[in-house]
Amino acid sequence: MxxxxxxxxxxxxxxxxxxxxxxxxxxxxxxxxxxxxxxxxxxxxxxxxxxxxxxxxxxxxxxxxxxxxxxxxxxxxxxxxxxxxxxxxxxxxxxxxxxxxxxxxVNETYERYIFNQRVQKADENFETYLASLRVLAKTCSFEPLTDSLIRDRIVLGILKDDARKLLLQERGLTLAKAISICKSCEAAETQAKAFKESVAPTAINKVARNFRKSSGTKPKPRNQATAKRLGPERDCWYCGNKHIRDKSVCPALGKTCKKCGLKYHFAKMCKQALDKPYAAGTTSKKKVNAINENSYEYDSDSSSTEYISMVNVK
Structure with missing residues (x-):
């Protein structure tokens, strides 16, 4: 020029x-x-x-x-x-x-003190921080070490710890490489923030149909139509608790009785153990092969609900 x-x-x-x-x-x-x-x-x-x-x-x-x-x-x-x-x-x-x-x-010692105290501010982008370091270095008489000292000041004064970690991991770090890393980190953070703000949060509701604590809270129907269809709460013949007429909320669903070995009821509600002493822990001439899970139903018209409606035996 x-x-x-x-x-x-x-x-x-x-x-x-x-x-x-x-x-x-x-x-x-x-x-x-x-x-x-x-x-x-x-x-x-x-x-x-x-x-x-x-x-x-x-x-x-x-x-x-x-x-x-x-x-x-x-x-x-x-x-x-x-x-x-x-x-x-x-x-x-x-x-x-x-x-x-x-x-x-120019007080060279003081100018270098100001340079070494310069760190990136919270609301300052990297380009502004770099430009400030270049200006401060002009009155510090750093030649011919200006680039290396600006590089060191970037590593020590950069705001983001993630960027500093990448700078420290780089072997043979030059000023140009340090600038490139810091710009990339800043751009990635800006893009990630914009992406996060543009995507609406999605609520994922999961219904735990097979797990209910026996001492847990009482399940509630989602709406009046469901409540009318399921009817009021009543004592359950399978788990012994009181809940609405819906097998999906029964804690005994899928459980195995420790007395008779059959599924879908607790031992405290077992009637097979009383009627058939050989059902659990004894020798039986008949062997249970399969249980139809779909048969696990509540009968709204009968107070004596059956446990199993289909059992194939040999």
Whole structure:
């Protein structure tokens, strides 16, 4: 990039390149009580204006006059305070004096302290954090270790622990690789968050039909139609508890009696053990082969509900 402060090698007025119209110079710098605010930022805007408008192709006196006009009355007072014995109209020399006035002598130790204290803020994206580190490094005289020290500051100051873990796992980590990893982690987190917000939560209701605690709460019908169909609660001949006339809520469903060896009732409700002493633990001439599970029904018209309606025997 050409030096914004070059005077076109002292080009004469007749040899000067015509300036581009319509390009506005930066606004006057903010000067309060002799202190220039954001001098570095203003100087950057001035350098851009010099190049875009082709001011650097104009005669030296013209460049200086333009600068002194742009900085305004307060800036002109500061200029008049400078002791410029030689080349008092040289723009490069004037800018150096303004820089020394606004910034003063750089305390390298303090600048490095500020750099090493910089961590990513909670509401700050990685690009902003990286740009801040680059700016701070300029006044730390890190050359030629600037990239490696910025890399280390990223590892130590990054907000997300997941990203830091990936950085520490990378062998031969370079600044470029560290930047790539941090950007990828940030993008993945943003995409995952957007995906989560776009998907409506789905409620999954599971009905545990084969498990009910004998001492548990009483099941309730889902609606009035179901309640009317199932009828009121009553003592169950299979489990001994009191519940609605629905086999799916009976805790004895699928259970095996410890007395008779048959299914679908508890031992405390077993009648086979009383009627057939050989049914459990004794020798029987008849062997149960199969039980029809569909036969496990409640009879709403009879108080003496049968346990098994179909048993194949040999």
């Amino acid at each position: 050409p030096d914004a402060n070059e005077a076109g090698d002292g080009a004469a007025a007749g040899d000067a390149v015509k300036m581009i119209g319509g390009v506005k110079p930066p606004a006057q710098p903010t000067i309060s009580n002799g202190i220039i605010d954001d001098w570095k930022l203003w100087k950057q805007a001035w350098d851009n204006y010099v190049i875009v408008s082709r001011l650097n192709k104009q005669p030296a006196d013209y460049q200086t006059a333009m600068f002194l006009n742009v900085i305004g009355p307060q800036g002109l007072k500061i200029y008049n305070s400078f002791e410029l014995k030689e080349n008092s109209r040289d723009l490069a020399s004037i800018l150096q004096h303004f820089h020394a006035y606004a910034i003063g002598e």
